[in-house]
Amino acid sequence: MRAIYPRAEAALLAVARHDFVAGEDIAPSITGHSIPRQETVHHLLGLMPEIAPDQVVMHVGGGSGYLAAVLGQLAHRVIYVDRNPVLVEAARQRFFRSGMHNIDVFEADAGQGVPLDEPCDLVLCTTFLPSPNPLVTNLREGGSLVCLEGRAGPVPSVAMYRRKGGLLERVKTLGWVDFNRNAGQILIDLGLINETDLAKARDEAAVKNERVLDVLRRSLNMEETELYRSLAQQRGLAFSDSEDVLNHLDAELFRRFSRTFLDLSRMIPVREEDSTLTVVTDDPDARTDQLERLTPRHRIVCVLVTPTDFRRIWSALDLTVKGSRFVAEQAAKPGAEAAPDSPGKDLFGQDINKHISPYLVSVYEAILLDAVGERASDIHIEQYEDRVRIRLRVDGDLHDLPQYQLSAREIRGVINVIKLRAELNIAEHRLPQGGRSRLQLGDTTYDLRIQTQPSLHGENAIIRLLPQTGRAMTIDELGMSPAVGARYQRLLDNPAGLVLVVGPTGSGKSTTLYAGLQTLADDGRRKVITVEDPIEYSIDNIQQTRVRAEIGFSFADAMRAFVREDPDVILVGEIRDQETALEAIRASQTGHVVLSTLHCNDAVDSLQRLYDLGIHPNSIAGELLAVIAQRLAKRICPHCRKPATPDPGILAEVFPDGPPAGFRCFEGEGCEKCNGRGTHGRVAIVEYMEVDADIRNAISSQPPVGELRWRALDGGLVTMRDSALDHVIEGLIPLSELPRILPRERMAPEIRGGRRSNR
16 A cells, blocks of 8 residues: 555544444445545545645545534544435544534535635545536645546546636546445444354355355345445445346347346446446446456446346347247257147157257246246246237236247247156156256255146146245245244144134235244244145255055044154144044143144134044044134235225125224335335234134034034134234224235124124
């Protein structure tokens, strides 16, 4: 580092930079020029003329006030100027707290000139101005102006001017000053990490061959979008998501550059307009120097995206390039329109998978990336007579992916790729097949459940994505009401008994059971064993076993083995038949808490389902602790929630006698956080029936389902309607979700012991 004069060294030591960068009042508004690093200030002081103790100095673009505070140690008077009112007020308070009374603060646009009561010996401008000429009035004759020049390039040059005869005369270029802070320094300035955290992250990144920022994001447990949006603001970069970028891609521009160069520099050229080249990057510290040398006639505009979006954009462009090549190759081949049901080997005995194009593999990977980026739970790949349709299920609804315009031949190839990854028979097109594979994306592994289904026009594929994090939701995170959540927690503490979670396929039954298991795993005092088909989520500290029908290992077989392994809690993935139901009852009778699921519509229907499986009513009455029936409703996006006017039709169904006074509901307006949908994620709407003495007596007598229902209502059944209305009033779900989760006869208040209950 270049040496500077002793008074400047002392000034740097006298001012603690941390005092000017920490705190919420300054962090959201700062950029590199506003909070220069100590090394940057040191370098700048070495370039500038030496500041005498009796001089008056003005600093334009004062930002956080750190550089002005250092200048205050050198000069008689310092005039701080910035046009951002938030920064100005924060700097004023910091100067006052630090006892720096020789610094005067001005909120002004220096491009229009700054009215001062005396001229300055030196003006330092660390922000870009269209012209330095307006500052001439603030200089005494012979005074110096030091300012930034040249926006091109990541490191601006610094020039010196002098006032001579009322005009500015350029003296020379002093050198170059790098105001940039890397991502680690920005996170320190934001108060999210300290130097020790950064050093540990660098060590871990070196060992695991990862980027430091990826390690820091994991340790901070921040969402990608939240972190990268903050970094973009701090670096003065635009931030975008893949949806916006994908609409303006230029594949020809992508072909123009070396893939190796783009991969190493972490940049993708996406748009060229006049003399501007727009590139996206997932590296906040990306340097555009080399790209500028490759395209000297262009001004480079850098846009920051998340690593997931960067990969999606790369895949989309890669697909376009490979797709053009694939079409050309296929058109050149004789017999390009081969029959869809051709065998697994060609006439020469060669495996078909040998001829699968890398382009088709890229298509499949791009679809998976889109699904992860959209938070989809399922992917549907469907063939019709003259078109292919690819859809994602997000928050319970299906949405098309229109960017994939694939031919029938291409989609057959993609389905072959899916089959190969799931180790299915690619020669079998007549029967449904099921399998699984895995996707590693960043630090998250996804378990992919694959199902293929023959149809009139070709095979369809359905893929379920299950993130494997080693943890499931806890009971608190499920979104149940506090009262029901507390009751569920209490059920797990019972010494023995049967707990059922019921509902249709895709209603979140397994998620609710796993939340209970996660609570037990965190507690660690009880042994938990599960038997599942398949194992949907891997949970640390839980012993999980998979059903193996091909070797005769069923749910019932597992239950008989489990009771001899000293468990406290047993989870049975699903009660499908009488044998499994009997073993579940027997396990609860021998002193175990048994958790399981049933496919039925509500809590009382589960009793009829157990009757139908041949379980004796007294056994059910003696062992059943509670039944939780549930559906999933779309959760209102918390970032764009607003009061809503209730739909009169739904309101009339829910409250036949009129809504209660003060009834309110909410909806999502749609924002960038929820992709304009107004909803983000889903929440469980539950019906909770706890079995007390009266309900046990009713179960033993096996009355009609209708009578069981009203006895349960009188016994304190928490209905799904009640739970849903609680969530509507709290602003968790929109009123429009009620018809989707409640049958028509359950929309209105139910009869309880002959009396209608209205909320």
